[in-house]
Amino acid sequence: MQASEHLSDPAGLPAPLRRCVDGFTALADTGATEQEFVQQGGALLAALVARDDWLPPAQARPDPQYYRQYLLYRDPAARFSIVSFVWGPGQHTPVHNHTVWGLIGMLRGAETAQDFAFVADGSLVASGPPQRLEPGAVAAVSPTLGDIHQVRNAHDDRVSISIHVYGADIGAVDRSVFAPDGTAKPFRSGYSVPA
Numbered sequence: 001m002q003a004s005e006h007l008s009d010p011a012g013l014p015a016p017l018r019r020c021v022d023g024f025t026a027l028a029d030t031g032a033t034e035q036e037f038v039q040q041g042g043a044l045l046a047a048l049v050a051r052d053d054w055l056p057p058a059q060a061r062p063d064p065q066y067y068r069q070y071l072l073y074r075d076p077a078a079r080f081s082i083v084s085f086v087w088g089p090g091q092h093t094p095v096h097n098h099t100v101w102g103l104i105g106m107l108r109g110a111e112t113a114q115d116f117a118f119v120a121d122g123s124l125v126a127s128g129p130p131q132r133l134e135p136g137a138v139a140a141v142s143p144t145l146g147d148i149h150q151v152r153n154a155h156d157d158r159v160s161i162s163i164h165v166y167g168a169d170i171g172a173v174d175r176s177v178f179a180p181d182g183t184a185k186p187f188r189s190g191y192s193v194p195a
Helices: 015-029 034-049
Strands: 068-074 081-087 102-108 111-118 124-126 131-133 138-141 149-153 160-166 175-178 184-187
Touching (some): 015 034, 015 081, 034 102, 034 138, 102 111
Antiparallel strands (some): 068 081, 102 138, 111 124, 111 131
């Protein structure tokens, strides 16, 4: 992969990623439901993160200050996108939502995710215990499954990398980050540019 391309042609992808893209494309072509994407797509992502020999170095580079979100593939019709999240030691997201289904597969290291829910006064509180993802594990988010969380690198001394698949071009989706009082601030994540 060239560092500057936003890929929409699976032909140039590493073979394991290409197989994953082909599987998600086939699902999208059938008009799969969110549940089918989560179940069948979860299996496709699990197969991808079961091995750690395919991610190009340019999409695995951390930043010393901020986590990175590199675009690996975007469906030409924006039905799904695949990104690598690269977490420097101790890095984390703000509390945020997605507005579309998403799958998270742990490739390298580990991350923890804390779900949040609104309570009667409109504020956000942690919902349940944090979930820790180790290599090979896959988790799902969506407006129907639970869509608001905060994610962090579980390690303070090394990089962690997860591979995410979303039901849209996630870099262009209008989303929100949340303050503890429930106040939402709109954002679009965009993508990090590989060095």
